[in-house]
Amino acid sequence: MSDTLTLAPFSPGHLPGALALSQAERWPHRAEDWAQFLSLSQGVVALVDGQVAGTALLTRFGHVGLVNMIIVGAPLRGRGLGRRLVEAAMATADLPEYRLTATEAGLPLYRKMGFVPTAEVVQHQGHVAPLPMPPHTEWASAADSAALVAMDRIATGMDRAPLIAALLAQGRIAVLRDGDRQGWAGIRAFGRGLVAGPVIASDADTARALLTRVMADHPGAFLRVDTQTDSGLSPWLEGVHLTRAGGGIAMSTAPKTHAAPIRSFALAAQAFG
Known part of the structure; x- marks a missing residue:
């Protein structure tokens, strides 16, 4: 992984870069949707040469933390960055339970991290x-x-x-x-x-x-x-x-x-x- 990659707290200044990442994935989220998620959450970004290359948020609702908006830019996939982002987001709050909604591709990683399937969402x-x-x-x-x-x-x-x-x-x-x-x-x-x-x-x-x-x-x-x-x-x-x-x-x-x-x-x- 590039020596220029760093993890940093997710701040409002990272929202344009996060939006660009989600648009590249053809997610429907608008700038307003990202801003709402961040307003209720805390999280981390992966930066390469100062540009947003990955994201993960943790939304705390009582004793439960919801890990969400997990994106790794295409050039950095397959190098373990997704796990680093999820772990860093979870580390922002020490809670008895964490939840997330996984894609089929993400299931093996999340199982290794201790997540257990509870329902299928359609x-x-x-x-x-x-x-x-x-x-x-x-x-x-x-x-x-x-x-x-x-x-x-x-x-x-x-x-x-x-x-x-x-x-x-x-x-x-x-x-x-x-x-x-x-x-x-x-x-x-x-x-x-x-x-x-x-x-x-x-x-x-x-x-x-x-x-x-x-x-x-x-x-x-x-x-x-x-x-x-x-x-x-x-x-x-x-x-x-x-x-x-x-x-x-x-x-x-x-x-x-x-x-x-x-x-x-x-x-x-x-x-x-």
């Missing part, structure tokens, strides 16, 4: 079909924050209060108010259009109702949803014109299995779980 995207407004749903306000955070913590085991605050400020969150059924779903600008997620719900019917609510205001818009294969939502998403377009493998260093009255049906982003 990405759906397309121009959403017109949908009727479902009953018992409405837009959340700041007054709902504590309840949203509490539901999310039960479903994910993470404290994503900063993410939920960002969603309320920069996007919208729909909530269901219907007796024993409970849940919420976010929507915000991302990439080529919009992303719907996270979706936290007590059952699949509630998850569909919440997704319908956030989609209903945007007929024809380009929309992305990242869901788990065991959520049961994929056939319905294809029915509203969101076709399968890749995915990944959710992994954890400390996977847990427990029954909960509420679960995640879609991710905020592959970066944020």
Whole structure:
């Protein structure tokens, strides 16, 4: 590896270089998306002659650290830089659990690093079909924050209060108010259009109702949803014109299995779980 390569803390000044790397990989992320990820995270960059050649972020949500935005520029692949970046990002916070979403190509490395697969994630995207407004749903306000955070913590085991605050400020969150059924779903600008997620719900019917609510205001818009294969939502998403377009493998260093009255049906982003 070149003697000119160094690792440095990821700062806002590195964002243009990081964006160029993701564009070279044909990732959909805009400059605004990178800025949002960094605002909720810390991380490292690999620099070659002062230019960004690799990136990795760590987003801390309570006792869980999400490793994300892992990119190694094509000229430096196959030299162990990916592992160095991931280890350096993880070293920014000493936590009992780390999670990430891996590609098939990345699975062998992450297994060696102690990550265990926990779920398969499938990405759906397309121009959403017109949908009727479902009953018992409405837009959340700041007054709902504590309840949203509490539901999310039960479903994910993470404290994503900063993410939920960002969603309320920069996007919208729909909530269901219907007796024993409970849940919420976010929507915000991302990439080529919009992303719907996270979706936290007590059952699949509630998850569909919440997704319908956030989609209903945007007929024809380009929309992305990242869901788990065991959520049961994929056939319905294809029915509203969101076709399968890749995915990944959710992994954890400390996977847990427990029954909960509420679960995640879609991710905020592959970066944020």
